[in-house]
Amino acid sequence: MVTQSQTIWTQEPVQALLNAAGGGVLALIAGVEGPSYRPVGAMMAIIGEQRVGTLSSGCIEADIALHARTTLTDGRPRMIRYGCGSPFMDIELPCGGGLDILLVPRPDRMALEQVATNWSRRIPCTLLIDTSSGRCRVADKGDTALVDGVLRIRLQPEIRFLIFGKGPEACTFARLVQSAGYPNLLLSPDPETLTDGELAGCGTQHLSAHAFPPELAVDDRTAITLFFHDHDWEPALIAGALDTPAFYIGAQGSQRARDARLLALAAMGVAQAALARLHGPIGLIPSARDPGTLSVSVLAEILATAMRPAG
Structure with missing residues (x-):
């Protein structure tokens, strides 16, 4: 055999x-x-x-x-x-x-x-x-x-990317994923971010509330990333993402931002087992600062995660 x-x-x-x-x-x-x-x-x-x-x-x-x-x-x-x-x-x-x-x-x-x-x-x-x-x-x-x-x-279905965020990091990552040929959707409260994504050929959706959109079809071949400098958007979005079978969920930010994020989610009643699924700081390259390096670093981490044997 x-x-x-x-x-x-x-x-x-x-x-x-x-x-x-x-x-x-x-x-x-x-x-x-x-x-x-x-x-x-x-x-x-x-x-x-x-x-x-x-x-x-x-x-x-x-x-x-x-x-x-x-x-x-x-x-x-x-x-x-x-x-x-x-x-x-x-x-x-x-x-x-x-x-x-x-x-x-x-x-x-x-x-x-x-x-x-x-x-x-x-x-x-x-x-x-x-x-x-x-x-x-x-x-x-x-x-x-x-x-x-x-x-x-x-x-298996192709890896699909749901990209939440605002600003150059979200735009650059969405463009990278689009250029690599992966299905993707860029979700943002910022019109400029959405316009940038549309110009790159990405699917886009306006975020009008601090909540994970219930209509998104998320399966276990979906990666969810958050690129926000305004971390107030994160808790509700992450809590909703953790209720899905997405194989990767990660948020941009420093170690300090990660710790604050975990405290906020725990205060919302999110279980520790669910919190353990959250990646952050995201990317294989520590402390990547510019949007290009960060995007490549995060995409590499997601693909490496997808290739790991189950269990």
Whole structure:
């Protein structure tokens, strides 16, 4: 059994196949030996001359496309080996490892539609593919692994950012997250902050009250950050955030500001177990002062938190 603990979500190849009138081939990493640029379960779609997604640093994609044409013609899935143990000696992997690539011609449309629907609704799911027949189905549970001829791919929603705040720190962090391609929403009582976010392409929402907006859909792939110099906004927002399953909740400020924040939340009746979830001072770089450094530092901390094994 080959297992892969990292969960992934790649909607572009799936959507490309759904949009393709003449059908295409879904290529997936089914096995990894040694180092690899991409994990087990990474996807690429081949539709005619078009390729959507990548499975390496660029060294095997063209060859995969050639095999995909044959696979599409005969209608049979096939497994191709690159790197260690591969019959294709002229194609080398710079990382020195080995990759098993599964090619699935015209993957089941109903399964792909279910994957796309779950992605739009931020619902985790597992795509199961029989490596011999190419049959696909979607299950609620199952970790990424190749077991007894069935490739399971655990698909999780993208990390989503809810950014509360006012001023350059909130704006800079929102722009950074937007440029990295993550779903995000900038919430602020300040019109200038919201305008800055809109110009960067961020979603925005006006904060009109010192309270966590009840309409926000928060799941366990959501990160909540607060960038306020006026800390009076924080207690009610943080208390509301701590009532959600967000995997990361953090607020800007010094150690002194953090201590005052914790005292205020405790006085509001927030339990110690909930307070232990609150990050602060936020960021991997201690005492980062300028908005750019702080933003990179906080984003790195959030992504590192997201990669930690559960429990």
